[in-house]
Amino acid sequence: MSESDAAAPVRTTARKPPATIYDVAKLTGVSPSTVSRALNKPGRLKEATERRIRDAAEQLGYRINPMARALPTGKTGTLALLVSDITNPVYFDVVRGAERVATANGLTLVFAESQESPELELATAQRLQTSVDGLFLVASRLTDEQIAELASVKPLIVANRLVEGVTAVVPDPRPGISAALDQLHQFGHRRIAYLSGPDASWMNGVRWRTLFTYAVERGMSIVEIASAAPTREGGAESLPRVLAADVTAVFAYNDLLALGLLRAARKQEVEVPAQLSIVGFDDIFGADLPTPALSTIKSPLRELGEAAAHRLLIEIDEGDEEHSPSLPTRFVSRESVADLR
Known part of the structure; x- marks a missing residue:
């Protein structure tokens, strides 16, 4: 076999045409409309008939076409x-x-x-x-x-x-923020910062306003520091501004920013949490993996x-309106917050 032959795609088997509703009807001995009712609107036929039709559809590998179903119902599923x-x-x-x-x-x-x-x-x-x-x-x-x-x-x-x-x-950020600030205040932190997210993010504004209000209530000063992007790179790039703010702790808009800040601090030999405590938001996968493990405010994602x-x-389905469920955040305390007492 030549090199060009080896590179050429080879189809080893012919594709069989997909099964249709008519194939299912033929196998079960019922009309196509009966098959349609059994598969699209279960409960309208006798249980034994529905089961026979579904078994036949499974045997033939029949799959409902959402575009075809949308024609009579207006819904694609x-x-x-x-x-x-x-x-x-x-x-x-x-x-x-x-x-x-x-x-x-x-x-x-x-x-x-x-x-x-x-x-x-x-x-x-x-x-x-x-x-x-x-x-x-x-x-x-x-x-x-x-x-x-x-x-x-x-x-x-x-x-x-x-x-x-x-x-x-919308998750409620207040319980998690309140608990995190309580710990920082108890540990002697009085000057903190918020490393903010995108200006277009509604949640970014909510987190900043909640942090500001709760920090002031506890007698803590707080400043907002802009980030270039809500990513690890954005967090790392923000380290000089965070250090210039002369704070003992920083809340990051999300865990990616916090993890980037943590990584940059290690490279610059800034000890976390001894010199700078860091708290993230969301508790994403991997937040507990670095050293120190990241303390964060967990959202019920x-x-x-x-x-x-x-x-x-x-x-x-134009059903009755329901109240949105309560989705409180909670503070997950790990290793990235220092006790300054």
Whole structure:
């Protein structure tokens, strides 16, 4: 065999055509409409008939075509989840929670990202809306007006964001922040900083305002320090400004910033936590792996994904309005906060 022959793709077996509803009907001896009712609207036929049709469909490898199903029902059986940054581990559990609800309801969840670009997010959301039943925006960078416009087209829910007139699921940052500040205050910290996230992030503003209010209540001074990006690189690049602020502890907008700051501090031989205590947000996978392990404010991410997907299904079915579940954060104390007493 020549080198060119080896490089050429070879198809070893012919693909068989996908089974159709007519194949299932022929195998079971019922009409195609009966097969459709059994597979799309279970409970309308005798149990034995439904089971026979489902067994035949499984035997033939028949799969329901969501586009065909959408013709009579107007629904595709598909949900879309759109996040701001696919590389951020904070979204792993959110996606898993939403996927769990979608699967339990026989639906497909598609996933997309906006790369922290409001323009790309809007274009992607508008494109997805043409082929899904509902849209789930996580940490959206769109304006309130843009989100409201999208919600007027098809069912939509937002997470980590509040928009008037749009259903939202938002974790409560107050319990976790309060507990973290209590520990810092008890350990003798009086000068702290907040390493902020993107200006377009609604949650960034909530975390800063909550930290500011609670710190002042405890007699602590607090300053806000801008970061270039909500990433490890952004955290590392922020170290000189954090040190110049002359604080004993810093809260980072998210764990990625905190981990980047921690790594840069080690390289510059700044001892953490002896010289600088660091607290993150979200408790992403890997937050407990560095030395010292990162103290952080844990968000109930999987529960958020499940609650949002469940609420989106209610919106799609035009069900009765439900109160959003309580999703409190909590402080996870590890090794990155020093006792200065």
